[in-house]
Amino acid sequence: MIVSRFAPSPNGSLHLGHAYAAIVAHDLVRERGGRFLLRIEDIDGERSRHELADEFRADLEWLGLEWEEVPAQSTRLASYEETARELLHRGLLYPCTCTRADIQAAEPRFGPEGAIYPGTCKGRLLDPEKPAALRLDVDRAMAEVGEIFWEDELAGLIMADPRPFGDVVLVRKDAPASYHLAMTLDDAADGVTLVTRGQDLFALTHVHRVLQALLDLPVPDWHHHPILVDETGQKLAKRRGSPSLADRRLAGEDGRELADALRAEEFPTGISLVST
Known part of the structure; x- marks a missing residue:
């Protein structure tokens, strides 16, 4: 159904x-x-x-x-926390203490959602007392999932490639999960088979499809109106x-x-x- x-x-x-x-x-x-x-x-x-x-x-x-x-x-906070711990344990997430000002000062490239995070905190030792977000290591994620696709009812078959977004935040400093993580987990838990949303969110589906592959979640179809x-x-x-x-x-x-x-x-x- x-x-x-x-x-x-x-x-x-x-x-x-x-x-x-x-x-x-x-x-x-x-x-x-x-x-x-x-x-x-x-x-x-x-x-x-x-x-x-x-x-x-x-x-x-x-x-x-x-x-x-x-x-x-x-x-549903427990499910977000559990998934974040799993991805962190697998080496797919890393903590980041950068602010928006820090990212802008690094003269980043720009992608579909604005400034692309330049990877400043990747591999660095950080102060454990300082608030940190958790970012997806997108290159490592793509190496793990390989070539994957998603289907939009209006646009057809699309190859997933989240790299234009850079290492997106999956757990925010000020919230238990980002939109990317929470929405992906919730749709799977609710048995959603068709994700309908505006075309302004079309590009985000690349990120969500990769998360589904990493977490072995069911893959819905999409309809971006x-x-x-x-x-x-x-x-x-x-x-x-x-x-x-x-x-x-x-x-x-x-x-x-x-x-x-x-x-x-x-x-x-x-x-x-x-x-x-």
Whole structure:
């Protein structure tokens, strides 16, 4: 059975971009007789506001979506810690105390997510009392997994190559896991067979596919859909104050009509759908 999910972080209200992503995931699995899951990704420290989870549920119900809720990330910390210990024991992770300023000062190369970590801490003796992130030794990881692929329903078969990202962080200094590690483990635990998300996250799949290979996890298919942007061409985002679904809902707007309009690609003035 096909299984997909919508996995918002409770660090701000949902907006139209989230609604579109949830509807795509919901409709893809429902038309194939599958399951649509809701997972709250709530391990972002003080930025996570647990009261927003109820707001998210109200928003999805207002849109007319039906879902099964799975345990939130905050209940899964032991699995992240255990996996990090395993990868560290295998020599695939190393501690890093560098700050963003340190990385910028090293005049790094730039990749899909910005500055590529130059490997400053790799092989160095570090102060055990100083907070450290754990980074994936991507060259060692690729040597272990060899040539692997992943399948996107829109883009086809892709060879996995995370090296343009450099040695990504898997365990943050300020959180029990990075998005890369937590999402990969959670999708496997929840039985997700189709990962639906925006095309702006397409390149990250190279990293996630390698983690699946290293950890011998099931390999889903992916569906990276176009994203909604504002009149300036920027992706809708909480941090830029994109109008929230909750505000629309509380103002009396019909959520099911809004959902049908998004399905028909009929967007409010200033909002458009683009492929990245």
